[in-house]
Amino acid sequence: MATRIDLAQLQELLEGGGQLVEVLPAAEYADEHLPGAINLPLKQLDATTAARLDPARPVIVYCWDGL
Amino acid sequence: MSPRAACRLELLGFTRVYDYVAGKADWLAHGLPSEGEQAQVPRAKDVLRREVVTALPGEPVGVVAVRVARSPHGFALVVADDGTLLGRLRKAGLDADPSARADQVMEAGPSTVRPDRPLAELAERLRRRGLHTAIITTPEGRLLGVVQRADMEARLAGQR
Numbered sequence: 001m002a003t004r005i006d007l008a009q010l011q012e013l014l015e016g017g018g019q020l021v022e023v024l025p026a027a028e029y030a031d032e033h034l035p036g037a038i039n040l041p042l043k044q045l046d047a048t049t050a051a052r053l054d055p056a057r058p059v060i061v062y063c064w065d066g067l
Numbered sequence: 068m069s070p071r072a073a074c075r076l077e078l079l080g081f082t083r084v085y086d087y088v089a090g091k092a093d094w095l096a097h098g099l100p101s102e103g104e105q106a107q108v109p110r111a112k113d114v115l116r117r118e119v120v121t122a123l124p125g126e127p128v129g130v131v132a133v134r135v136a137r138s139p140h141g142f143a144l145v146v147a148d149d150g151t152l153l154g155r156l157r158k159a160g161l162d163a164d165p166s167a168r169a170d171q172v173m174e175a176g177p178s179t180v181r182p183d184r185p186l187a188e189l190a191e192r193l194r195r196r197g198l199h200t201a202i203i204t205t206p207e208g209r210l211l212g213v214v215q216r217a218d219m220e221a222r223l224a225g226q227r
Contacts, residue, residue, distance in 0.1 A: 002073030002084040007097060010087045022091070023072035032103040034094055042072045050079050059076060062087040062094075063068035 002061070010060060018058040034062070089206075096206045098182030111189055111203055112182035114222055117212040121146050122169045124153060129165025131156060140213075144202065145173045150209040152179065152202065179204040182211055190219040 005013070014020065020037040022029050029039035040049050042063075053059055073086040087093075095101060098112040120143040122131040131143050135156075143161070145154040154173030163172040179202045180189060193201060193216045203211045 002070070002077060002086045004088050005085045006089065007087075007093060009085075013085060018085070021072070023068055024091075030104055032091070032095070032101045032105040034091065035100055035102050037102075040072070042068050042075070045072055045075050047079055050076060050081070053076075053081065055081055058083040058085060059081055060085045060087055061069045061072045061076065062090045063072070065088075065090045065092040 005060070013058050013060055016058070018060050019053055021053070021059060021061045022063070023061050024063050028064075037062075093206060095183035096181040098203075098205075098211065109186040109222055109226070110182060111180060111184045111186060111201070111214050111219075112211075113186065114214050114218040115182060115203055115212045116215065116218070119144055119210075119213050121210065122156065123148070124168065124170035126169045127165060128156070128161060128163050128167045128169055128172055131169055132161040132165070135161055140200075142200075143169075144177075144210055144213075145169045146210050152177070152204050152208055152210045155202070177202055179208070181206065186219045186223055189214070190216055190223060193219075 020034055021040050022033050022037045023040060023042045025041050026039055038052060069086050073084045076084045120134050120138045120140055122143045122145050124145055135143050143156040144152060145156060146152055154175045155177040156169060156173050160172040182203050189201060199216045201214050203214060205211060
């Protein structure tokens with residue numbers, strides 16, 4: 001199960017090379033997203049789309065508020 | 068949504084997956100930078116004044132009143148050691164017994180807004196209520212500063 005993190009932990013992971021992934025639909029990502037985040041919408045998340053990620057580095061996912 | 072995405076990534080073989088559960092709402096509410104089409108919308112954080120007068124709960128009101136008198140503000144905000152906003156001292160409180168503790172005469176729990184609130188919306192809300200100042204805190208209640216309606220209106224007028 002993925003580790004749940006807060007803002008401070010997120011900032012530490014990003015400083016350590018973490019990859020930030022917004023999993024909301026593309027339109028919401030286009031509206032506004034965290035700096036440096038890529039968009040992998042949950043509905044399209046599979047082995048092909050996830051190939052953009054480096055498995056050796058931490059991956060941090062987020063949506064609007066976790067729901 | 069993010070817990071499901073995290074689970075999906077683990078099933079795909081990723082071993083270092085983290086879920087920032089509080090998400091974009093939390094990031095923006097802390098006034099942190101963003102990218103995208105809406106990122107340039109003016110927000111409260113863009114006119115934030117951090118130089119507000121603060122007081123600790125146990126400080127004598129008379130001491131606080133001196134600081135307020137030397138400032139451009141007519142009030143002080145009472146904060147805990149960790150910056151959590153506890154209350155506000157306006158004229159009635161500042162004119163109280165100078166030896167009284169700030170937390171004994173403050174107005175507890177003043178309304179606050181987050182730094183990502185769009186300026187146009189916030190300015191209109193203040194205008195409707197006849198208010199000139201809004202207090203800005205993080206989602207955890209830590210004081211960031213204040214915004215003034217005049218600053219917001221000037222900023223918005225400059226965009227037209």
